[in-house]
Amino acid sequence: MSLAADQPTLYKRIRADIEKCILTGEWPPGHRIPFEHELVARYGCSRMTVNKALSELAQADLIERRRRAGSFVRRPQHQSAVLKIADIRAEITALGRAYGYELIHRRLRAATAADRDRLGVRKAGKVVAISCRHSADKVPFAIEDRLIDLSSVPDAATADFSREPPGSWLLHHVPWTEAEHTISAIVADERTAGALAIPVGAPCLVIDRYTWRSARTITAVRLLYPGDSHRLVARFKGG
Amino acid sequence: MSLAADQPTLYKRIRADIEKCILTGEWPPGHRIPFEHELVARYGCSRMTVNKALSELAQADLIERRRRAGSFVRRPQHQSAVLKIADIRAEITALGRAYGYELIHRRLRAATAADRDRLGVRKAGKVVAISCRHSADKVPFAIEDRLIDLSSVPDAATADFSREPPGSWLLHHVPWTEAEHTISAIVADERTAGALAIPVGAPCLVIDRYTWRSARTITAVRLLYPGDSHRLVARFKGG
DNA sequence: TTGACTTATATGTCTAGACATATAATCGTA
DNA sequence: TACGATTATATGTCTAGACATATAAGTCAA
CATH class of the missing domain: 1.10.10.10 (Winged helix-like DNA-binding domain superfamily/Winged helix DNA-binding domain)
Structure with missing residues (x-):
């Protein structure tokens, strides 16, 4: 010693x-x-x-x-922060709450012009459009609207999204990707309010995430959270 | 050659x-x-x-x-993303728009219980409380509510915040810091709506930033943006 | 089967040199 | 004074070794 x-x-x-x-x-x-x-x-x-x-x-x-x-x-790089964006299921279970998942609809279709625009591609073959809801202790937590490009992820056509959330499925089936998040705020319209069980006109936090891997678009997703209950936390070092 | x-x-x-x-x-x-x-x-x-x-x-x-x-x-670290959070003045001028700044009020006072809570300190001496507005091409861009702990940044007591935004001043006077951001959404109340020139009930993006340097709290700030016009963009690599 | 001991091995750190290269500083010249 | 060439120097990369150390895997006994 x-x-x-x-x-x-x-x-x-x-x-x-x-x-x-x-x-x-x-x-x-x-x-x-x-x-x-x-x-x-x-x-x-x-x-x-x-x-x-x-x-x-x-x-x-x-x-x-x-x-x-x-x-x-070096002078501090004050323009960047690390934003933690967890997989929703992991986020909820990490809080010690019961995770609930519910598929609202799933459609397989040839990409429409709107789909191509959302995915940021010129031409796309087929896509899967998914709507689902995540809940914590039976309380609605987030609404997810997702589009998956089947030309990049063909397996998604046969995946069973009625049991596994598409986000979790993608994390396990698609390796290294890059993503861009856009965060904004809206007020709940009737459909959103109903799905999240909040009043029409209540604030919602919106995360639009666009994911690709080496120049191939994989998925585009919009997540809607009740604005007063959800918080995104980012930490950074430097200036 | x-x-x-x-x-x-x-x-x-x-x-x-x-x-x-x-x-x-x-x-x-x-x-x-x-x-x-x-x-x-x-x-x-x-x-x-x-x-x-x-x-x-x-x-x-x-x-x-x-x-x-x-x-x-390694398995990708999908829980983190790099969020770009620019100095507001830099952000606006980078967009090629005219930056406008207006001090709404500035008060020097002994820290109240609410101030200490906001700064996350047990006891604080004096603080400066600042409200100001940033605008782009004369259109309101963001409202800023800030508290500076004078025991950490004594110079802030005499700084002229009627001309220079406190965020920019701090960047130039306080070196390396750490920060935590919390992002949420609210709907505009009367005061906010008036200051941002948006309707009452319109969505707003809220950024609460809490800044410190090696265990010393420096400042706490709340930024309010019109939710439909402002966007935070985060990019990441991995999963 | 389990636990304790041994061994082999991949990484972790370090040395005392070497030459390459970008560039700040100097010097010389027009 | 301004510009171009030269030089000095700090960093960038690399070598062929060395010993340290954590640990996976194998060995043997209870």
């Missing part, structure tokens, strides 16, 4: 030391951090060790490295 | 090759990627070069490295 506390590796200590100076504001944006050779002298290690620490800080956008000039503290 | 295209460095090529296999789905989540020594043999380079490529993929959460077992494709 050693008296010394469990020490992180040297490069992690170097990285942490520098990170601390940046995060406390001691080294403001634009500040030049010590040259590699200075850190080598200070920590008594090889340049590769210092380089690894600085490379990771650069990869994390905390510093900018310029040849011949040195490494500089 | 060389015939060969401008080649990236070897470790970048290795990283890109592996990334491609993951992103195309060729190597699904859980798939074991080749051992370092296999990649060393395949690319004819030293282990450090391969290690650098794999370390970066691990840092980007694309793979998981397990001692003795190997490196594995």
Whole structure:
């Protein structure tokens, strides 16, 4: 047993030391951090060790490295935040509430002009259009309107969406994808109000999500949440 | 002039090759990627070069490295997205529209119980409470209600918020911070409707942002946008 | 079958060098 | 003064090793 506390590796200590100076504001944006050779002298290690620490800080956008000039503290990237968007079933069960799912309708059809527009494709063959409702402890939680491009996900034609929500099914059947979310607010119309069991005119949060994988559109979905009960939480670091 | 295209460095090529296999789905989540020594043999380079490529993929959460077992494709982290939240002035000017700013009121006071609650602190000394309006081409764009903790940002007591929006001022005077955003929807009450020039009952998008720096609360702000005209866009990669 | 011990192995970290390359700074010239 | 060439230097990448360490897998005993 050693008296010394469990020490992180040297490069992690170097990285942490520098990170601390940046995060406390001691080294403001634009500040030049010590040259590699200075850190080598200070920590008594090889340049590769210092380089690894600085490379990771650069990869994390905390510093900018310029040849011949040195490494500089970057100004915070205040325009980005990490928004947690969980799978609805996982979200509800994580809250310890009973998840309920109900398929409202499912239609297989040749893509209409409106479908193509929604999916952002010029031409599409067949699509599946799904409407469903998610509930937590039997209380309506969200309404989902989804379109799946069957030319990208042919298996979706035969999937049983009466038991498994399409979002969960897609997560397990379609690998790595990219997505774009658009968040807005509306007031509930009659149909929405009925489905969510809220008054007409009540505020709703709308998430439009458009998902693709390497230039192939997969699905477009609109999620409607009661605006006063649902919250999206985003956290970020930096400015 | 060389015939060969401008080649990236070897470790970048290795990283890109592996990334491609993951992103195309060729190597699904859980798939074991080749051992370092296999990649060393395949690319004819030293282990450090391969290690650098794999370390970066691990840092980007694309793979998981397990001692003795190997490196594995991680299952996509579908619960997070990058939400772009620009400084309002920057956002409006980026759209090529004329930015307008108007201070509605500014009060310096000892923190009330409600203020402390909003800032999430047990005790606070003085605070500045600010209400202001942002507009684009003279059309109301957003209403801002802000509280600044003067014990964290004493300079805010004397800053001239009649000319510069508090958000921009803070960005330039307070370094690296962390924040949490909560997004919800409401319908406009009378005061909000008047300030945003929209009908009472119209949908509004609400962003509550709470900002701190290393455990010190800095500011809490509520932004109200007309829900049908404003959109938050978030993009993400993975699942 | 289970648990404890041993071993093999893949990754984690590090060294002391090397050469490449972009560019800030200097110097020289028009 | 302005511009172009040169030089110095910090970072970028890479090598061929080394030892550390966590752990999967195999071994053996209870």
